[in-house]
Amino acid sequence: MDSLSLFCTGALLAGGLYWFVCVLGPAEQKGKRAVDLSGGSISAEKVRDNYKQYWSFFRRPKEIETAEKVPDFVDTFYNLVTDIYEWGWGQSFHFSPFIPGKSHRDATRLHEEMAVDLIDVKPGERILDVGCGVGGPMRAIAAHSRAKVVGITINDYQVNRARMHNKKAGLDSLCEVVCGNFLEMPFQDNSFDGAYSIEATCHAPKLEDVYAEVFRVLKPGSLYVSYEWVTTEKYRADNPEHVEVIQGIERGDALPGLRSYSDIAEAAKKVGFEIVKEKDLAKPPSLPWWTRLKMGRIAYWRNHILVIVLAAIGIAPKGTVDVHDMLFKTADYLTRGGDSGIFSPMHMILLRKPKEAPSKS
Ligand SMILES: C=C(CC[C@@H](C)[C@H]1CC[C@H]2C3=CC[C@H]4[C@H](C)[C@@H](O)CC[C@]4(C)[C@H]3CC[C@]12C)C(C)C
Numbered sequence: 228m229d230s231l232s233l234f235c236t237g238a239l240l241a242g243g244l245y246w247f248v249c250v251l252g253p254a255e256q257k258g259k260r261a262v263d264l265s266g267g268s269i270s271a272e273k274v275r276d277n278y279k280q281y282w283s284f285f286r287r288p289k290e291i292e293t294a295e296k297v298p299d300f301v302d303t304f305y306n307l308v309t310d311i312y313e314w315g316w317g318q319s320f321h322f323s324p325f326i327p328g329k330s331h332r333d334a335t336r337l338h339e340e341m342a343v344d345l346i347d348v349k350p351g352e353r354i355l356d357v358g359c360g361v362g363g364p365m366r367a368i369a370a371h372s373r374a375k376v377v378g379i380t381i382n383d384y385q386v387n388r389a390r391m392h393n394k395k396a397g398l399d400s401l402c403e404v405v406c407g408n409f410l411e412m413p414f415q416d417n418s419f420d421g422a423y424s425i426e427a428t429c430h431a432p433k434l435e436d437v438y439a440e441v442f443r444v445l446k447p448g449s450l451y452v453s454y455e456w457v458t459t460e461k462y463r464a465d466n467p468e469h470v471e472v473i474q475g476i477e478r479g480d481a482l483p484g485l486r487s488y489s490d491i492a493e494a495a496k497k498v499g500f501e502i503v504k505e506k507d508l509a510k511p512p513s514l515p516w517w518t519r520l521k522m523g524r525i526a527y528w529r530n531h532i533l534v535i536v537l538a539a540i541g542i543a544p545k546g547t548v549d550v551h552d553m554l555f556k557t558a559d560y561l562t563r564g565g566d567s568g569i570f571s572p573m574h575m576i577l578l579r580k581p582k583e584a585p586s587k588s
């Protein structure tokens with residue numbers, strides 16, 4: 228081979244590699260690169276053991292029912308997945324309906340802005356983000372409403388990521404992040420002008436417990452909106468395929484059991500909220516939220532090969548391959564849940580804490 232053809236082959240290979248690693252994949256701003264994948268707050272050598280521990284929860288369903296253990300198990304889950312989510316999805320860890328002509332990023336932002344528009348807050352007011360992740364929604368909401376947002380997450384790795392992103396976005400004066408359990412929040416009674424939760428309260432073993440905490444910290448008369456993960460009216464517990472899909476979603480997303488859409492308002496009323504509005508935002512005329520998952524399939528294969536290579540050469544923690552494989556399968560269960568209509572990640576409920584507490588007679 229002469230030197231010219233050697234050069235051309237080399238250039239072609241390098242170009243192909245660059246395209247495979249850097250171009251192919253979801254065209255979103257990530258904040259994470261494949262070479263920076265970690266196990267969150269878990270040291271690299273313990274990632275695989277923690278992954279095994281995570282799975283063992285599902286092999287012993289009794290443990291999942293032990294509600295006190297759930298926040299720890301959810302914390303382990305987010306140590307394992309946070310970097311992969313940021314790398315492969317972006318800084319907002321939720322779904323949104325597909326909008327023709329809009330990027331995923333814009334569709335995501337509009338879904339987030341809708342939440343704060345619903346709770347009707349004014350600039351300068353203080354609102355709570357229940358289960359804030361690395362703060363994608365918090366930043367969009369603070370920028371859109373100019374309200375002061377306080378986010379809470381159980382995972383300290385996410386707290387650090389969120390604070391770093393807030394600073395980088397120049398929004399740290401409006402956005403504050405606290406590490407804590409949303410089942411026992413470190414906030415005073417009647418101290419927030421509004422609250423929202425986006426695809427986070429599904430991690431609570433009992434929805435009443437988190438709703439009761441939100442109720443406690445809200446000022447009387449103020450509003451709370453939540454986007455809930457639910458099984459819909461199409462779900463049949465006696466259909467083995469339905470059960471397989473829902474259990475697949477629960478295992479791959481650290482859920483102590485998905486709730487039926489009909490349980491949401493009940494839980495809210497039980498703790499004292501008034502129901503202002505309830506609507507499944509996934510229903511037509513909205514377009515499928517799972518289109519994005521389907522469109523990403525080629526990128527997931529590319530990511531999988533990349534993760535295997537990075538783990539083999541010691542750049543990514545060994546257990547990353549297992550975690551990625553789990554997410555790969557989860558994406559399929561979620562897509563099947565969406566296609567069949569038995570599952571929705573955006574059952575919206577808008578609630579008001581009454582102005583006056585009901586009399587106890
Ligand atoms: C609300 C929750 C999380 C919802 C979604 C943000 C995530 C659910 C499944 C995740 C993913 C699945 C496939 C991954 C892919 C194999 C990888 O290469 C890149 C990242 C994924 C696309 C990843 C991204 C985030 C999800 C879509 C739950 C936890 C309550």
Ligand SMILES: C[S@@+](CC[C@H](N)C(=O)[O-])C[C@H]1O[C@@H](n2cnc3c(N)ncnc32)[C@H](O)[C@@H]1O
Pocket residue numbers: 298301305318319320321357358359360361362363364379380381382385407408409410424425426427428430431
């Ligand atoms: C799927 S993520 C959604 C994050 C964010 N709402 C978003 O849309 O980007 C769920 C979030 O809920 C948080 N979470 C789950 N259980 C929690 C608990 N008991 N206390 C506090 N946060 C919790 C997780 O740490 C994570 O940040």
